Amino acid sequence: MAEIVIRNLRKDFGDFTAVQSSSFKIEDGEFFMLLGPSGCGKTTTLRMIAGLELPTSGEIYIDGEEVGQRPASQRDIAFVFQMFALYPHMNVRKNISYPLVSQGMPKSQVAEKVAEVARILGITDILDRPVGGLSGGDRQRVALGRAIVRDPKAFMMDEPLGALDAEFREHMAEELRALHDRMGATTVYVTHDQLEAMQMGDKIVVMNHGVIEQFGTPQDIYDKPATMFVADFIGSPPMNFLRFHGEVHAGSSRVKMHHEELEVPRLMEPFEGDMVFGIRPEHITLSDSGSFRGEVMAAEYLGTTQIVTMKTPSGELKARIPSDQPVRAGEFAGLEFNGSTVTLFDNQSGRALRSELNEGVLAHG
Amino acid sequence: MSSYSITEPSSRQKWVAGTLVIAYAVITLLPLVWILTTGFKSPVDAIAYPPKVLFEPSLEGYVNLFTTRTRVSPEQLQALPPPATWYEEIVRNRDMVIAGPSRYGERFLNSVIIGFGSTFLSVFLGTLAAYAFSRFKVPLKDDLLFFILSTRMMPPIAVAIPIFLMFRTLGLSDTHLGMILLYTAVNISLAVWLLKGFIDEIPREYEEAALIDGYTRFQAFYKVVLPQAATGIASTAIFCLIFSWNEYAFAVLLTSGTAQTAPPFIPTIIGVGGQDWPAVAAGATLFLVPVMVFTILLRKHLLRGITFGAVRK
Numbered sequence: 001m002a003e004i005v006i007r008n009l010r011k012d013f014g015d016f017t018a019v020q021s022s023s024f025k026i027e028d029g030e031f032f033m034l035l036g037p038s039g040c041g042k043t044t045t046l047r048m049i050a051g052l053e054l055p056t057s058g059e060i061y062i063d064g065e066e067v068g069q070r071p072a073s074q075r076d077i078a079f080v081f082q083m084f085a086l087y088p089h090m091n092v093r094k095n096i097s098y099p100l101v102s103q104g105m106p107k108s109q110v111a112e113k114v115a116e117v118a119r120i121l122g123i124t125d126i127l128d129r130p131v132g133g134l135s136g137g138d139r140q141r142v143a144l145g146r147a148i149v150r151d152p153k154a155f156m157m158d159e160p161l162g163a164l165d166a167e168f169r170e171h172m173a174e175e176l177r178a179l180h181d182r183m184g185a186t187t188v189y190v191t192h193d194q195l196e197a198m199q200m201g202d203k204i205v206v207m208n209h210g211v212i213e214q215f216g217t218p219q220d221i222y223d224k225p226a227t228m229f230v231a232d233f234i235g236s237p238p239m240n241f242l243r244f245h246g247e248v249h250a251g252s253s254r255v256k257m258h259h260e261e262l263e264v265p266r267l268m269e270p271f272e273g274d275m276v277f278g279i280r281p282e283h284i285t286l287s288d289s290g291s292f293r294g295e296v297m298a299a300e301y302l303g304t305t306q307i308v309t310m311k312t313p314s315g316e317l318k319a320r321i322p323s324d325q326p327v328r329a330g331e332f333a334g335l336e337f338n339g340s341t342v343t344l345f346d347n348q349s350g351r352a353l354r355s356e357l358n359e360g361v362l363a364h365g
Numbered sequence: 366m367s368s369y370s371i372t373e374p375s376s377r378q379k380w381v382a383g384t385l386v387i388a389y390a391v392i393t394l395l396p397l398v399w400i401l402t403t404g405f406k407s408p409v410d411a412i413a414y415p416p417k418v419l420f421e422p423s424l425e426g427y428v429n430l431f432t433t434r435t436r437v438s439p440e441q442l443q444a445l446p447p448p449a450t451w452y453e454e455i456v457r458n459r460d461m462v463i464a465g466p467s468r469y470g471e472r473f474l475n476s477v478i479i480g481f482g483s484t485f486l487s488v489f490l491g492t493l494a495a496y497a498f499s500r501f502k503v504p505l506k507d508d509l510l511f512f513i514l515s516t517r518m519m520p521p522i523a524v525a526i527p528i529f530l531m532f533r534t535l536g537l538s539d540t541h542l543g544m545i546l547l548y549t550a551v552n553i554s555l556a557v558w559l560l561k562g563f564i565d566e567i568p569r570e571y572e573e574a575a576l577i578d579g580y581t582r583f584q585a586f587y588k589v590v591l592p593q594a595a596t597g598i599a600s601t602a603i604f605c606l607i608f609s610w611n612e613y614a615f616a617v618l619l620t621s622g623t624a625q626t627a628p629p630f631i632p633t634i635i636g637v638g639g640q641d642w643p644a645v646a647a648g649a650t651l652f653l654v655p656v657m658v659f660t661i662l663l664r665k666h667l668l669r670g671i672t673f674g675a676v677r678k
């Protein structure tokens with residue numbers, strides 16, 4: 001098991017920069033998520049850690065050793081591909097034993113290891129089947145088996161659940177996480193699904209256009225987004241953005257938006273210009289006493305909660321409120337914001353303004 | 366009055382299609398049947414008019430194909446000890462004795478060496494090149510691929526004279542190596558293009574999985590890509606073999622003695638002792654056998670091969 005440190009990693013494909021100067025650290029035994037929309041450079045980053053792509057510049061340390069320019073075969077890591085990449089001309093047993101054969105392990109020991117892994121994954125009864133006829137879930141298990149059989153330093157997983165249907169995905173996600181908890185192996189996992197990332201990850205790196213937007217625990221990333229991109233990408237529905245022109249002073253904990261004084265976490269830096277008031281839907285409550293008012297456009301019933309779309313002078317927003325609170329389209333209602341959860345952004349750069357709330361997160365982000 | 370369906374042809378349509386296929390098969394196979402039967406006819410039957418469909422089979426053509434014979438007078442024939450073998454008997458019935466083996470065996474062997482040698486070399490080099498074109502960033506890749514293909518844009522024989530002069534200068538004329546290299550040069554463009562199509566279809570992840578599993582790039586190629594590409598390699602090999610096996614013009618031009626292949630040799634049988642059609646037919650029949658065996662051995666790959674690499678999903 002190993003810790004992985006990425007320093008100033010960069011990858012260019014001709015004129016196109018896939019990854020720009022990324023740095024982050026994956027602690028030993030962590031389940032680490034690389035999250036972002038397609039084309040953001042997350043898979044390229046993973047492939048560079050694995051050695052399937054060589055970085056244009058920068059360093060990769062696995063267990064303290066710089067491996068950036070070494071071939072994949074010398075890095076002692078395992079990779080689970082989205083399409084599993086099981087060797088089609090071999091049966092399940094051969095697929096799983098293949099990485100051991102390359103190390104020249106004696107046959108009896110290989111058989112023992114394969115049997116053990118098959119037991120862990122519950123695939124003992126399909127060991128002699130060809131991989132062609134297996135179901136998606138079994139293929140996934142065989143691919144995992146091939147990865148864990150070798151006790152590698154770390155696991156790389158490139159959207160391993162992407163090829164499964166929705167129902168099964170949930171189940172496999174649990175299985176994966178349970179497997180990780182039992183083995184405690186450092187795992188780097190690429191996904192574009194924010195729910196998957198939140199659900200499974202110990203830490204998340206959010207990437208966009210080859211740049212790391214934020215790096216932290218799922219809670220920090222959700223509650224204290226470093227950029228508008230992160231705030232928008234994470235959460236469903238995403239964070240509400242109310243745009244306004246204004247001015248704030250360092251140390252103040254109030255902001256004036258369209259003649260409305262609103263409470264915010266105490267700010268650590270001054271700012272003047274186009275700003276964005278960011279608030280998560282669940283931190284908005286509807287109450288008649290609220291002075292900030294809006295018109296109800298629609299309500300989506302979700303069981304215990306409902307999502308209410310409101311039209312306000314500063315733009316549209318969505319609030320998540322208990323579903324027993326009666327709301328009707330066309331009604332006007334007052335809105336109250338939980339001020340301690342608000343993040344202010346610079347509208348131009350999309351960067352969060354430093355405040356009491358997010359200071360600790362932004363410092364090393 | 367009748368409805369057309371893509372999935373289920375009517376019995377009438379099936380009947381018409383079946384008849385056409387059979388008619389086509391008969392037309393294509395008839396010359397082969399003719400050659401096969403002529404090989405077993407006596408020289409008289411072979412040139413009989415109207416042609417004989419029913420005849421007494423004889424191995425004379427095959428005996429003549431493999432031997433050279435000398436005519437002797439009846440007295441000399443009487444003086445000889447009785448024939449020791451069945452083929453000597455056939456020859457003596459024509460007032461001749463066997464003077465020695467013919468060159469057919471040698472020429473046939475040349476064909477085998479040159480045909481299979483160049484097929485192996487074309488497929489070997491073609492696979493490596495196709496893999497590189499498919500997987501690596503090759504500078505000027507598209508131009509190189511076009512250049513490789515452009516060597517097929519004229520009939521190879523159009524460059525016969527330069528090749529003849531080149532071979533003479535390099536001492537490659539009438540050598541096995543020279544013919545293998547020549548046929549390889551012609552075949553390799555086909556091999557690269559066909560095989561690139563097949564290798565493109567094999568997902569890279571297989572090799573990447575092997576690289577991760579601790580194998581080198583070459584081991585990944587050898588253990589993972591090659592088994593996947595077997596179909597493509599087999600069908601490419603058949604195409605290459607058929608070309609180099611049947612090639613006539615260059616073989617006439619560039620070989621005469623040591624490296625002469627069977628195609629230019631077979632017609633020369635006609636001149637030996639009159640028009641010996643059964644011997645020619647026997648030579649042609651035997652000449653067909655290796656390609657047929659090779660194709661039958663690989664046929665399960667062939668049909669899939671023709672359609673597989675060609676269609677992009």
